[in-house]
Amino acid sequence: MIKAFKLELKEIRDSFYLQSLLSWAPFVSFLLIILIFHKGVVREMPITVVDNDKSRLSRDIIREIDASPTLHVKGLQADLKQASTDIASGNIYATVVIPNHFERDVILKKQPEIVAFINAQYLLIAKMIKSALSSTIQQSAAKIDFAINLIKDGQFTTAKNATLPIGIQITPFFNTFQNYFLFLVSAIIPSLLQIYIALAIIASIGTTFKEKKEKEVFKDGVAKALIGKTLPYTIAYLGWGVLFILYMYGYEGWEFQGSFALLFFAQLLTILAYEGVILSFFVFRFDFIGALSITALYTAPALAFLGITFPVGSMPKFALLWHNLLPISHYLQIQISQASYGSSLSETVPFFENLLMFIPFWFFAYFKIRAKV
């Protein structure tokens, strides 16, 4: 085992490609993802207003919209036609139309409507703009309503309660600030990491057979050699995994409720699961490039199937099956359960069991290689 381990270290020393997969490439790609999402919240999204009323009230509303941290009123537009061209060309994400005689209609209690045209092609941005606009307009309307009630009743509390019969308090559990950095980066980096593990393993085993070194590598027993050969990668990627968790929950300081040891153990099992699966892809035909293509197909789309960005419960059967076939899906359940819920070992056992289901792939690889050499 030690011999195979040392032999593999030598291989790594001689291969710029393997070194890259283990060192600077993960660093650069993780850094890119971190930088892309580092702002974490969407602020000052450009929109415009078509103010057909030009009254004091309409100007107040425009100011209130601009004051919302999510929105930035880039300018006023004379008509909807220009605004819709600007939306279609992507210069602005939405336009708010305040109707003619708006202020007069409010006074006459005609309940005028402010219409917002939102570019819903950019779904995530659209949702944030919509909720920012809704709450701004609701608050603004409540303020006016309150003023009217106050004039009528002359009493502060009665006026306030007449405005809002039921109060609403919204609590996002676990990602309290609804931060996209935490939401996406905590899933994207593991998705990248699984690609690195897969690529390194396929390169390691593929090169051995491509360069006809299998007799030499496996001569002292296939099982020991396999473990020794994969050990450098297991250690290195566990290192990256630990570093990532320490960065997210230590350096960045996101809430972490559970046990780090349990999470690192889950990372180890996940790495072993991927190694088993990828070795099996290779020994299926002992074809380096072919196995590489299958590895690409297996690991590349993982993020969409994880159930983080799109809920598992809403996926059709095939997608659900694919979700379960990816070790990283089960790993992320453990990551969330440890970070957010602080679940005990016994509560996470089902997820660990799912990860252990991938271990038999190691036996498949073992028997196929033993038959071959």
Added chain:
Amino acid sequence: MSFLEVLKFEFKNIFTNFPIIITIIGGVVLYSFFYPQPYINEVVKTLDITVVDLDKSETSRDLIYSMDATPQINVLREDLSIDDAKQAIIDKKVSGLIIIPSNFNRDLALHTSPTIAIGADANYFLIYGSIVEGAITSILTHSASIKITNLLLQDIPLKEAKKSFTPYSLKPINLFNANMSYTYYIVPAVFVLILQQTMLMGLGLLGGFYAELKQRYDAPIWMKITSRVLIFGTLFFTHMLFYFGFAFEFFNIPHQASAYEMITFGVPFILATIFLGIFFGGVLKNQESATPIILLSSLPLIFSAGFIWPKEAIPTLITYMSLLFPNTPATQGFLKLNQMGADFSGVLVQYSLLWLQAVLYLLLSIYVLRGEKLKQSSIDS
């Protein structure tokens, strides 16, 4: 070698090479069905929630019924305490919780605005958003009816009471994606990336294959480039039409651009990508480096293109770097033309940028192929 011989030679090397075939034909077709799989049910299903009803009045019952009736929410169970309800979320039995405070009914009658708490697991943004939306809608509707009832009790006629509900309101209209479908949001843009990545992978594999080739392959550079443009161009033009035509129809994705506009815009996209691919293949030393590089670049490329995560929130340097890759202007352009119904004049910036990339990468591919040729002739001599 004559041009026809070069073309034949390239054709043979592409279509007898298993990894290349599986990438540029098998992969392209498979991915078009595979990637949209998670989203094909379109909207997020009705989500289960739990209610902690500390009031147990008729009014609180009514509110629970009206929440249950919203399309987003199904009231699956009731818990006696807030801790139990939270545990149910952790155990994934429900996705959210509603807490109705004790004395809810009495406070309403006394006009002291009781507060209802909505909570959901924000580890899953779509689930969270959906529950909050459903709960708020039903609470606001309920609020409105209470307000109207109160006004009626003050002997204000119904017509007047209804008018006093709110002085004005917002009516949001979703453009280009009326149902806020996740498929329409992700798939059109991901398709552009798949086309680019499979093209680059194919040409990279081919370049790596030539780098490993023992026999001499001496032909004028323009012939090599022209034959690859002809072969990959024809193939990927077909793929593009298949993606934006057949696959869009298959997944019911709306599209607005005319075929003429799509083809016009597609020409520089495919050319720029082919030239980038020839350049990429030219710098590779072996076949197996092509797939990993493309594979690892996909996630950073897709997130820096500015459609999943707004370009306004991405560091400027990364946005500029992303403009070096055809998929960035191509995604923006195709989305504008096909999803948002922009005129061709609305995508001129992207269109010009793609042509600029095409010229840049053509020059770079001539440069690397010259280097290859010099190396070969030095081996010969």
